[in-house]
Amino acid sequence: xxxxxxxxxxxxxxxxxxxxxxxxxxxxVTLMVKFEKPVGTQLEKLxxxxxxxxxxxxxxxxxxxxxxxxSHRIQLNDKFAEPAEIxxxxxxxxxxxxxxxxxxxxVSLKVDHHTPMGIITDVKQILRKAYALKIVYSANKQQ
Amino acid sequence: MGKKRKMPGLNTSSTAxxxxxxxxxxxxTTSMDTDQGLGRTLPKPPEPDQEQNEIKVKERNxxxxxxxxxxxxxxxxxxxxxxxxxxxxxxxIKNENNDPNLPxxxxxxxxxxxxxxxxxxxxxxxxxxxxxxxxxVYFQVQDALVAAYNELRDEFAKAExxxxxxxCTDKEKEAVRDVYPQKISEAEPKTYxxxx
Numbered sequence: 296x297x298x299x300x301x302x303x304x305x306x307x308x309x310x311x312x313x314x315x316x317x318x319x320x321x322x323x324v325t326l327m328v329k330f331e332k333p334v335g336t337q338l339e340k341l342x343x344x345x346x347x348x349x350x351x352x353x354x355x356x357x358x359x360x361x362x363x364x365x366s367h368r369i370q371l372n373d374k375f376a377e378p379a380e381i382x383x384x385x386x387x388x389x390x391x392x393x394x395x396x397x398x399x400x401x402v403s404l405k406v407d408h409h410t411p412m413g414i415i416t417d418v419k420q421i422l423r424k425a426y427a428l429k430i431v432y433s434a435n436k437q438q
Numbered sequence: 439m440g441k442k443r444k445m446p447g448l449n450t451s452s453t454a455x456x457x458x459x460x461x462x463x464x465x466x467t468t469s470m471d472t473d474q475g476l477g478r479t480l481p482k483p484p485e486p487d488q489e490q491n492e493i494k495v496k497e498r499n500x501x502x503x504x505x506x507x508x509x510x511x512x513x514x515x516x517x518x519x520x521x522x523x524x525x526x527x528x529x530x531i532k533n534e535n536n537d538p539n540l541p542x543x544x545x546x547x548x549x550x551x552x553x554x555x556x557x558x559x560x561x562x563x564x565x566x567x568x569x570x571x572x573x574x575v576y577f578q579v580q581d582a583l584v585a586a587y588n589e590l591r592d593e594f595a596k597a598e599x600x601x602x603x604x605x606c607t608d609k610e611k612e613a614v615r616d617v618y619p620q621k622i623s624e625a626e627p628k629t630y631x632x633x634x
Binding site for chain 2: 301302304305308309311312315316319333335336337338339340341344347401403404406407408409410411412413415416419422423424426427428429430431432433434435436
């Protein structure tokens with residue numbers, strides 16, 4: 296039996312690799328909060344992921360529970376934040392965008408469904424102040 | 439000249455393994471999840487030097503949905519459940535029989551349809567929550583409201599164009615949106631029934 300020629304195998308794998316590199320995005324942050332997104336039926340897909348900032352709200356994960364307690368917290372990038380810090384976060388993120396991408400700037404709220412609305416109302420008021428008026432309530436599709 | 443030596447070919451049999459490793463690394467560290475959610479546009483912030491002249495909306499044009507800290511729902515003046523929201527909203531938005539308690543029907547010229555229709559142009563649905571309300575309940579109410587609008591739009595598109603809203607052309611979509619504009623107000627925060 297002649298051996299099969301495997302010299303093109305690396306090229307093949309490399310093309311799969313490049314495909315994956317293009318269609319996926321790096322996981323931006325390590326999550327420090329636990330959240331279970333609410334379930335909805337009328338959801339739309341997020342149009343441009345590159346023009347989106349994420350705000351996570353939920354209870355700290357189990358191993359951070361001892362340090363930060365169990366009340367719902369806001370996570371921006373890699374640390375917990377107070378509602379007022381969102382203003383700077385938005386300004387910084389939106390400032391880094393190209394001029395013609397700025398109108399599409401969206402803030403995606405990834406919020407645990409047990410969060411009291413008080414926090415979310417605070418966040419929304421600050422987003423209004425920062426003129427980040429497009430928001431998305433992130434959710435899972437109902438099966 | 440020295441004798442030509444034949445270079446032995448570089449052994450590349452492990453390149454496949456290396457690239458497999460890279461592939462697996464990328465599979466693990468990246469996420470393909472497409473973010474889904476309900477899009478909303480917040481109102482502009484109030485100007486600091488400008489007087490708060492609240493827009494007067496007639497009583498019959500507002501559908502107040504209130505959720506208290508124990509997640510009880512009040513639509514207008516009746517208690518109800520999340521399941522009722524969609525039907526109530528549909529009845530409210532449509533006002534088929536020109537009920538004096540439901541939003542007023544006004545003639546509106548629909549540009550892309552070339553005719554005038556009676557629509558409840560000035561209706562507003564306002565969702566008010568307490569600081570202690572669960573976000574999950576609030577989200578479900580918002581979802582139900584969007585569902586109500588989508589169903590009405592589908593019904594209208596089917597009656598007018600013979601197919602669902604999502605299969606309409608851009609012009610048809612605009613006409614449908616003119617008939618049923620989405621008006622969900624993000625109310626200013628207030629507290630009801632004490633804070634948690």
